Amino acid sequence: MRAAAATPLLLALLATALPLSPAASAAPAADATPAKSIADVTRNLQSQPGFIDVWRDTGKGRVLLSVATLEQPFLLVSSLPYALGSNDVGLDRAQPGEMRMVHFEKHGARLFLVQENTNYVANSADRDERAAVRESFSNSVLWSGDILASDKDRHLVDFSGFLLADRHGIAARLAGTKQGAYAIDPARSAVLAAEAKAFPDNVELEALLTFAGPGQAEFVKQVGADPASLSMRQRISMVRLPAADAWRPRAYHPYSGGFDASYFDFATPLSSSIDVHWQVRHKLEKTDPSAAVSTVKKPIVYYVDRGAPEPVRSALIEGASWWAKAFEKAGFKDAYRVELLPEGVDALDIRYNVITWVHRATRGWSYGNALTDPRTGQILRGAVTLGSQRVRQDILIAEALLAPYGKSSGSDKQKLAEQMALARLRQLAAHEVGHTLGFAHNFAASRMGNGSVMDYPHPILKLNAQGEVDISNAYGVGVGPWDDYIVKYIYGDFGGGAQEQAALARLRAEAGAAGMLYSSDQDDRTPGASHPDGLLWDFGPDTLKTWDQLGAVRQRALQTFSPDVLPDARQIGELEARLVPVYLLQRYQGEAVARLIGGGDFDYTSAGDVKAGIARAGVKATPPEVQRQALNRLTDSLRAEYLALPANVLDILTPPAAGHERNREYFATRMDSVFDAFSIAEAAAGHAASFLLDAGRINRVAWQHARDSKQPGVQEVLAQTLQKTWKRDAVPSSVIGGEAVQLASNWVVADSLLRLLDGGQLHPQVAAEVRQSVRELAQWLQKNPGKGVTADSRRQAAEHISAYLSDPRTVKLRPAPTAPPGAPI
Template identity: 90%
Template sequence: MMRAPVAAPLLLALLMAGVVPVAVADAAQSGAPAAAPTAKTIADVTRGLQSQPGFIDVWRDSDKGRVLLSIGALEQPFLLASSLPYALGSNDVGLDRAQSGEMRMVHFEKHGSKLFLVQENTNYVANSADKDERAAVRESFSNSVLWSGEILASDKDRHLVDFSSFLLVDRHGIAARLADAKQGAYSVDPSRSAVLAAEAKAFPDNVELEVLLTFAGPGQAEFVRQVGADPASLSMRQRISMVRLPTADSWRPRVYHPYSGGFDASYFDFATPLASSIDVHWQVRHKLEKTDPSAAVSTVKKPIVYYVDRGAPEPVRSALIEGASWWASAFEKAGFKDAFRVELLPEGVDAQDIRYNVISWVHRATRGWSYGNALADPRTGQILRGAVTLGSQRVRQDILIAEALLAPYGKSSSADKHKLAEQMALARLRQLSAHEVGHTLGFAHNFAASRMGNGSVMDYPHPILKLNAQGEVDISNAYSVGVGPWDDYIVKYIYGDFGSGEQEQAALAKLRADARASGMLYSSDQDDRSPGASHPDGLLWDFGPDTLKTWDQLGAVRQRALQTFSVDVLPDARQIGQLEARLVPVYLLQRYQGEALARLIGGGDFDYTSAGDVKAGIAKAGIKTTPAEVQRQALNRLTDSLRAEYLALPANVLDILTPPAAGHERNREYFATGMGSVFDAISIAEAGAGQTAGFLLDPERINRVAWQHARDSKQPGVQEVLAQLLQKTWKRDGVPASVIGGEAVQLASNWVVADSLLRLLDSGKLHQQVAAEVRASARELAQWLQKNPGKGVTADSRKQAGEMIMAYLADPRTVKLHGAPPVPPGAPI
C-alpha cells in the first residue's frame, strides 16, 4: 500500500476550505517541491536605520523606539554595567544621578532561532590551561540567563537582534532599592517607558544604550513624596554600558595584601595547587605603565585623567579640581611623572560614557553621603572607570557649622568671619574630592590615619577646632591641605613598578616594613563602624593623636560656642526657627569624640597583616589591650557627659530659641520635641544622654570589658563600669541651682540610662555570665532607689524606675522598653 505524501492532508484541508496558496498550487500542478522563503539579510532589516559601528554594531530605529544589535562574537565574554543619568534625588533611597551599578561579565549564546545573554559566574573559576579542568568548575556553578531575543536576520556568523526588551527591564535594581528604603512596591510601567534610540552610541571598545523607565507605585511613603513630581509615577533614565574586556597584554595583577590600604577583587580558583588557598585576591587598580620601565621616574603611556562635572558651579568647581589633583604628587613620588591629572569635562562629552573617569556634582533633597566607585574587571581587578558622586548639600552643612561656631552676623563681627566660614567649607570640599577619587583609584578608608595628623585623605576628618589666645573659637586651619604620608604609601604600594615575581614581593614587603616602622596605622570599615567597635585608633570624624586630649579640647570649644550662641549665627534673611538647627552641631560637637572615648573602654588594637609579616617581625599578631588607667580616664570623662552640668543649656540659648516660622517646619536637622512646635529642653538632654549610653552600653563592649577583667583583674570590670555610670546619674547628689532646669535635665538623662540598661539585658547578645553581672547591677540599683527615695519629682522617678527594673527582672514580658532617643544626624560632615 502506497503512503500519501506528508503534504497531502494539509493540501486537502486547504482545498476543502477553498484556500490554495499560490506556491502550493503551482507546486501541485508542476509536481515540483515548494521553494523555501528567501532569508532576510541584516542589510534588509536595517535599511533606512542610522548605523553606529563599534565594539558591537548598533542601529538606531527612532521611529519605532528600538535599538538593534549585530552580534558577531558568540561565547566571547564582555562586561556589562548600568548607571543612572537621571535619578531620584533622595539621599535616603540612594538612587543618585550618575550612580554606577554592578559590573558583570556576560556573553551571547545562540540556541535555535534566539540569542541568549548569559551572565557568567565569576565567583568560581579554574584558571587552568586544561579545558576539562575549566569545564568542571563551569559546570559546577550556575550561570544566569539575563535575556533572550529572536534573531531578526543573519549574515554568516553575525546575527541581528532587537535589544529593546533587555533595556526596558529594571537592570539597575531601582525597584529593589525603593522597597529596601520602605517606599513601597514599584515596578516598570511599559506604557510609560521608552528606548531612547537617539542616545545610542557605539565606539571601538564600548556601547552606550539608554532608556526612560517609569516606575508605578503607591506614592505614599515619605521619601518619594519628598522628591517626586508625582510620587506614584517615578521616571528615571537607565544607562547600559557594554564594554570590551581588557586584554592581558602588559597587565600584571598584583596580589592583594591586607596592609596595602586598598580594595581587592576576589574569587575562588579551584585550579590553585593543593597546598594553596583557593581564595584568590588581587589589588584593584588602574592600568599605569611607564614609557621607560628601567627609569626610577618616567612619564607614562597613558595617564589617569579625571573629569569634573560641568554642572559644578564656582568656587566649587575649582575646589573639586584642586583637591582631586593632590594625588598627582603621590604618583610622582611613586615614579610616575605626569601620570595623574584632573580637568573640566569638555563641553558636549557624555559624562556617563564608561570611558571617562568623572567627578559628578549631584543634588539631593537633603544632605547626604558622597561616594567613589571603581568599576573593575572581576578577573584581575583592573579599574576601567572611576565614578565619583559628590552630594552638593554637604558644603552647605560645613558653612552652617562654621557660622554656628563663629556667630559672624552680628553688627560687631568682622568681615573675616564671613570669609572663614566659606573657606572652611571649601577646604573640606577639596579634601572630600581627594577622598572619593581615592576610592576610585582603589584605596580603602584608613580611619586610624588621624593619629598621624594629616595622615591621609582616606580618613573621615573632623574640623580641627581650638580656642585662640583671646578665648575665641578658631577654625582657620580646620582641614589639612594635600595628601598625607599614608597616601604616598598606598599609591607606591598599589601602583609602583617593582618588576615581577620574587623581586616584586620583596620590594612590597620592604614597603610594608618601612611603613609600620614609621608608625603608620591602618584600620578600615569592617572594624570601625559598629557602635561596639574595639579598635581605639580606627575612628571616624576624630582628630589628634590623643583621644583624651582631643575630648578636652573640643569640650572647651563647645562650652565657648554655647556661651556665645546668639541670633548672630543666622544671616538676616533666615527665619528665626533655624537657630535650633544651628544649635544641633554645637550641642553635639563632641559626639564623635565621645565614641572615641568609648573605644578605649574594652578597647584593643591589632594589625591587618599576613602570617609571613608576623614571622618576619614586620607586624604583630593578637590584640593589644588598652591600658587600665587610660580606660578609667575615658570612663570618667564619658560618664561626666551624662550629668546635668554637661547636658543643660545656658540661659542665653534657651531664651532665644523660637519655633519654626510659618511656611517652614521641623525636619531631621532639628531636635525632637514633645512640646508641640516649641523647643524641648528635655528631648535635647535625652538625645545627648542617648549618644553616650548607646556607645557605653553596647553588648559587644560590655562582653569585652568582662573578658579583659577576667584575664587581668587590674582592668575595669563590668561592675566597675556600671557603678560609675550609675553614680554619675541615678545615685548622684543634687544638681547645683546654677544649672537651669538642672533636676529635670538630670532625670531625663537618668531615664535614658535606665532604659539603655534594660535594652542591654534584652539584646540577647551578652554572654550568660556577663548578663548575670548586669542583672545584679540593675537589681542593686532598684534596691538603692527604694532605700533612697529622694524628694519631689526625683522621688517620683526613683520610685517608678525601681518598680520598672524589678518588674523587668521578674518577667521581661511585663515591661515595654523604650527605644533609644532620636538624635539629629551628624555624619556626613
C-alpha cells in the same frame, strides 16, 4: 514485568501530539519567504559601528544589535543619567551599578545574554578542568531575543526588551527603603534610540523607565513630581574586556591600604588557598620601566562635572589633583591629572573617569566607585558622586561656631566660614577619587595629624589666645604620608615576581616602622568597635586631650550662641538647627573615648609579616589607667552640668516660622512646635549610652578583667555610670533646669541597661553581672526615695526595673532616643 504493546489508537494519539523529527518533517513550500539579511532589516536605519554594531530605529523606538562573536565575554554595567534625588533611597544621578561579565549564546533562532559566574573559576590550561568548575556553579540568563536576521556568523537582534527592564535594581531599592512596591509601566517607558552610541571598545544604550507605585512613603513624596509615577533614565554600558595578557595583576595584601577583587580558583595548587585576592588598581605603565621616574604610556585622567558651579568647581579640581604628587613620588611623571569635562562629552561614557556634582533633597553621603575587571582587579572607570549639600553643612557648622553676622563681626568671619567649607570640599574630592583609584578608608590615619585624605576628618577646632573659637586651620591640605605609601605600594613598578614581593615587603616594614596605623570599615563602624585608633571624624594623636579641647570649644560656642549665627534673611526658627552641631560638637570624640573602654588594637597583616617581625599578631588591650580616664569623661557627659543649656540659648530658641517646618536637622520635640529641652538632653545622653552600654564592649570589659584584674570590670563600669546619674548628689542650683535634665538622662541610662539585657548578645555570665547591678539599682532606688519629682522617678524606675527582671514579657521597653544626623560632616 513486560511493557504493554502500543495499540493503534495510542500510536495515532502520539502522532498528533508530538512534533515530527527534522528528518520526517515536510520540506518547505516552494514559495516560502527566504531568510532576510541584516542589510534588509536595517535598511534606512542609522548605523553606529563599534565594539557591537548598533542600529537606531527612532521611528519604532528600537535599538538593534549586530552580534558577531558568541561565547566571548564582555562587561556590562548599568547607571542612572537621570535619577530620583533622595539620599535616603540612594538612586543618585550618574550612579553606577554592579559590573557583570556576560556573553551571548545562540540557541535555535534566539540569542541569549548570559551572566557568567565569576566567583568560582579554574585558571588552568586544562580545558576539562575549567569545564568542571563552570559546570559546578550556575550562570544566569539575563535576556533572550529572536534573531531578526543573520549574515554567516553575525546575528541581528532587537535589544529593546533588555533596555526596558529594571537592570539597575530600582524597584528593589525602593522596596528596600520602604517606599512601596513599584513596577515598570511599559506604556510610559521607552527606549531612547537616538541616544544609542557605539565606539570601538564600548556601547552606550539608554531608556526612559517609569515606575508606578503607591506614592505614599516619605522619601518619594519628598522628591517625586508625582510620587506614584517615578520616571528615571537607565544607561546600559557594554564594554570590551581588557586583553588578559596585557595586564599583570598584583597580589592583594591586608596592609596595602587598598581594595581587593576576589574569587575562588579551584586550579590553585593543593598547598595554596583557593581564595584568590588581587589588588584593585588602574593600569599604569611607564614609558621607560628601567627609570626611577618616568612618563607613562597612558595617564589617569579625571574629569569634573560641568554642572559644578564656582567656587566649587575650582575646589574640586584642586583637591582631586592632590594625588598627582603622590604618583610622582611613586615614580610616575605626569601620570595623573584632573580637568573640567569637555563641553558636549557624555559624562556617563564608560571611557571617562568623572567626578559628578549631585543634587539631592537632603544632605547625604558622597562616594567613589571603582568599576573593575572581575578577573584581575584592573580598574576600568572611576565614578565619583559628590553630594552638593555637604558643603552647605560645613558653612552652617562654621557659622554656628563663629556667630559672624553681628553688627561688630565684620566680613572676616563670614569669609572664614566659606573658606572652611571649601577646604573640606577639596579634601572630600581627594578622598572620593582615592576610592576610585583603589584605596580604602584608613580611620587610624588621624593619629598622624593630616595622615591621609582617606580618613574621615573632623574640623580641627581650638580656642585662640583671646578665648575665641579658631577654625583657621580646620582641614589639612594635600595628601599625607599614608597616601604616599598606598600609591607607591599599589601602583609602584617593582619588576614583578620575587623582586616585586621583596620590594613590597620592604615598603610594609618601612610604613610600620614609621608608625603608620591602618584600620578600616569592618572594624570601625559599629557602636561596640574595639580599635581605639580606627575612628571616624576624630582628630589628634590623643583621644582624651582632643575630647577636652573640643569640650572647651563647645562651652565657648554655647556661651556666645546668639541670633548672630544666622544671616539676617533667615527665619529665626533656624537657630535650633544651628544649635545642633554646637550642642553635639563632641559626638564623634565621645565615640573615640568609648573605644578606649574595653579597647584593643591590632594589625592588618599576613602570617609572613608576623614571622618576619614586620607586624604583630593578637589584640593589645588599652591600659587600665587610660580606660578609667575614658570612663570618667564619658560618664561625666551624662551629668546635668554637661547636658543643660545656658540661659542665653534657652531664651532665644523660637519655633519655625510660618512657611517653614521642623525637619531631620532639628532636635525632636514632644512639645508641639516648641523647643524641647528634655528631648535634647535625652538625645545627647542616649548617644553616650549607646557606645558605653554596647553588648560587644561590655563582653570585652568582662574578658579583659577576667584575664587581668587590674583592668576595669563590668561592675566598675556600671557602678560609675550609675554614680554619675541615678545615685549622684543633688544638681547645683546654678544649672538651669538641672534636676529635670538629670532625670531625663537617668531614664535614658535605665532604659539602655534594660535593652542591653534584652538584646540577647551578652554572654550568660556577663548578663548575670549586668542583671545583678540592675537589681541592686532597683533596691537602692527603693531605699533612697528622694524628694519631689526625683522621688516620683525613683519610685517608678524601681517598679519598672523590678517588673522587667521578674518577667520581661510584661514590660514594653522604650526605644533609644534619636539625635539629628551628624554624619556626613
